[in-house]
Amino acid sequence: EMMAAEPFRIKMVEPIKTTTKEERQRKIKEAGYNVFNLESKDVYIDLLTDSGTSAMSDNQWAGMMLGDEAYAGSKNFYNLKDAIKEVMGYDYFLPTHQGRAAENVLFQLYVEEGNYVPNNMHFDTTKAHVQDKRGRPVNLVIDEAYDAKKNVPFKGNMDIDKLDNFLKEHSDNVPIVLLTVTCNSGGGQPVSMENIKEVSEICKKYNKPFYLDACRFAENAYFIKLREPGYADKSIPEITREMFSYADGCTMSSKKDALVNIGGFLAMEDEKLLDKAKVLGVLYEGFPTYGGMAGRDMEAMARGLLEVVEEEYLQYRINQVNYLGEKLKEKKVPILEPVGGHAVYLDAGRFLPNIPKDQFPGQALTVALYEEGGIRGVEIGTVLSGRDPETGDHDYPELELVRLTIPRRVYTYRHMDVVAEAAKIIHDKRDEIGGYKFTYEPEILRHFTARFAPV
């Protein structure tokens, strides 16, 4: 059947400027070789994150004009409640200003000093908020997740035996079990419905609350439809409702799979939990019918949740990310396989094998991408991983990656070609690339504001 083009036409554009290589070399030096310190105007193709960077639809923008900014009982809150019910099946939710705010509330309710919190893989804000409550994040993803060359359909899966054994040994010290869909730290890899069901059964066996980190739930559902037997003929909402039916609730950063620039929520089945969450919501986010957002933001989010589960959108979204991955593979640039739902992850460890982990190969490749093409990726490796609180040494992750994160409905296939070309040019001269050292290393979430120098 005919190939499909983008399921939209473009009504407004946001001009971007190219810069010269000399300008970029000066800018990145001034930024302490940390792309988080760059100004957006100095970035040509910004692949730092898919979080909050989506393009909204005309339907969502129209919703921005319908903000009911009542302090309590905003109609946008009720529209959002209906959208959450439609797509996730949950009756109760607490709006928050973004995903980490939902994590903050949930973990304050559940996590106490010394607790373990199992997850397939914690992303860094989830890890940071568990640690902020003196808990210990534990990653129990399947071993294949750490083999960048292994092409496995559901690489985000929790290792069920590991989880069972962990709970057998530590059950009294585990207040809650999380599952991140898709698994960002592992390469935007999906979790199968069967695995979600199995995690749910184990949590019931040990009587543990089970929450999904739902940031990229729609992309996860699309992979289930494509790859899992029995789901090819199901609609995306049928699949998403089944996913959430196995969990007690979810944290959600709407900045990803709700197609908005700000916002999030904590959703749950249990009204009593909502009552407890509301107390913290009032303290940290705002009255429970706005939760740190304007009414207009909630309206855009309600409409975004209904749009993100549309199949032709997901087909376009997943195919565009995969296109970049295929282009890079054609050019022999090492990437993590299979290509993720929201990003292509360059395998900096294989790309720059001569740079030791404590000289940050991912950081070196991120800097090179900016200098070569004005492209901003993000290091997902030793820098992001931070230091082990017990040993004080770097908390070395298995993989040294650079995430090329594709915003939703923003860039064209031509932009993908430019990114692949820049990566190829760097790959051809990779022996000239050296490592980096800290000149300033902050205490927590160091990757945001750290400064580096070439060793």
Ligand SMILES: CC1=C(O)/C(=C\N=C(/Cc2ccc(O)c(F)c2)C(=O)O)C(COP(=O)(O)O)=CN1
């Ligand atoms: C699976 C998961 C996330 O991916 C996530 C966020 N992700 C970001 C933004 C980001 C966050 C921290 C960084 O060091 C970073 F460099 C990028 C991202 O790009 O991937 C959050 C938190 O959701 P919030 O951002 O709405 O609070 C919770 N869970």
